Amino acid sequence: MSFHRMFWIILVATVILILTISSWKLWRLVMPFDYTATYNYEAQSAMLGPEEIYRYFHWTNSTSCLLSVDFGFYVAMGVHIAAPDGHKAVCLDQFIAPVYNNCLVYSFGINNQWTFDDAMAQFGCQVYSFDPSMGVGDYDRSQQIHFYSLGLSGRDEVHPSTKWKMKTAWSIYQMLAPRHGVSTLIDVLKMDIEFYEWDAIPQMLRSGFLADKVKQLAVEIHFNANDTLETFKRYASILQDVESTGQFVRFSSRPNPGLKAAVSILKDKEEYIGLELAWYNSRFYYSIDNNQSKTRFFPYF
Ligand SMILES: *[C@@H]1O[C@H](CO)[C@@H](O)[C@H](O)[C@H]1NC(C)=O
Ligand SMILES: *[C@@H]1O[C@H](CO)[C@@H](O)[C@H](O)[C@H]1NC(C)=O
Ligand SMILES: *[C@@H]1O[C@H](CO)[C@@H](O)[C@H](O)[C@H]1NC(C)=O
Numbered sequence: 001m002s003f004h005r006m007f008w009i010i011l012v013a014t015v016i017l018i019l020t021i022s023s024w025k026l027w028r029l030v031m032p033f034d035y036t037a038t039y040n041y042e043a044q045s046a047m048l049g050p051e052e053i054y055r056y057f058h059w060t061n062s063t064s065c066l067l068s069v070d071f072g073f074y075v076a077m078g079v080h081i082a083a084p085d086g087h088k089a090v091c092l093d094q095f096i097a098p099v100y101n102n103c104l105v106y107s108f109g110i111n112n113q114w115t116f117d118d119a120m121a122q123f124g125c126q127v128y129s130f131d132p133s134m135g136v137g138d139y140d141r142s143q144q145i146h147f148y149s150l151g152l153s154g155r156d157e158v159h160p161s162t163k164w165k166m167k168t169a170w171s172i173y174q175m176l177a178p179r180h181g182v183s184t185l186i187d188v189l190k191m192d193i194e195f196y197e198w199d200a201i202p203q204m205l206r207s208g209f210l211a212d213k214v215k216q217l218a219v220e221i222h223f224n225a226n227d228t229l230e231t232f233k234r235y236a237s238i239l240q241d242v243e244s245t246g247q248f249v250r251f252s253s254r255p256n257p258g259l260k261a262a263v264s265i266l267k268d269k270e271e272y273i274g275l276e277l278a279w280y281n282s283r284f285y286y287s288i289d290n291n292q293s294k295t296r297f298f299p300y301f
Helices: 003-029 048-057 114-121 169-180 196-204 209-213 228-245 291-295
Strands: 068-071 074-077 082-085 088-092 102-109 125-130 145-148 165-167 186-190 216-222 248-257 260-263 267-270 274-281
Touching: 048 228, 048 248, 048 274, 074 088, 088 186, 088 216, 088 248, 088 274, 102 114, 102 169, 114 125, 114 145, 125 169, 145 169, 165 169, 169 196, 186 196, 196 209, 196 216, 196 228, 209 248, 216 228, 228 248
Parallel strands: 102 125, 102 186, 125 145, 186 216
Antiparallel strands: 068 088, 074 082, 216 274, 248 274, 260 267
């Protein structure tokens, strides 16, 4: 083979390679994000071991929110410990903060502890509170707090054993649209729903609800001390999906001091089996150049 021929073959191959790579990048830029296609949580965290999974749960992106503030705690009396509980971190940085006196909160899992809901109402938010386990019907607790005897889940159903009425986030939002508007964003969605989070979060992600409607998400996540590594991997991958596919930025991770146990996958080492995580939706984090942000300033700055 002549030197000339070789030169041309290499040149053409290089050009084809460059074109392929750049058209793929261009394609990714112009294509809208497909939630279902990338929803593959099995693959993502398959490589994690028990310690890495726990490190990931405890990790937080500490610079992502400068003003992370707790809304509403009470003091819970445990067996060995009295500890604050019921509070949730909300990011009050100016481009993502709920607007004082003009904000919407969904609060799932009340268990007769209203401290978070009351604190958000004090901030001037309309608060919709949900709990199917309290044995009371729908009522307005105040002008700002509206209670529904409903649970959040991955599907619309009546729970077979408890007979609780369960709904998906979209179903609840559509039900409430006449009260709070058809296009209003949820400033903070709070969840403390005793393992139902693992059904509800993937559903909210797949259906686009998280991306389109939720500005901040605050969740108490739960594990069983005897959960298998497979189960822990599934939990981790659901959270990773919130952060990758969902483009949510985690700004707070804090263990619940009342929920600690000998965890099987850690060879019965004491670890937390309940953690409070909080994220904001980076899509709604307005940049300084964005004119929309002018109406969204947190009023104290
Ligand atoms: C941390 O937060 C910043 C926003 O403050 C974000 O740009 C960055 O991607 C986040 N990093 C990770 C690893 O989540
Ligand atoms: C695991 O722990 C849960 C909660 O403590 C318990 O209900 C369940 O029976 C346990 N499962 C096994 C297989 O030990
Ligand atoms: C913001 O609005 C002003 C006038 O309303 C306009 O001149 C300016 O170009 C806008 N800036 C951006 C980044 O859209």
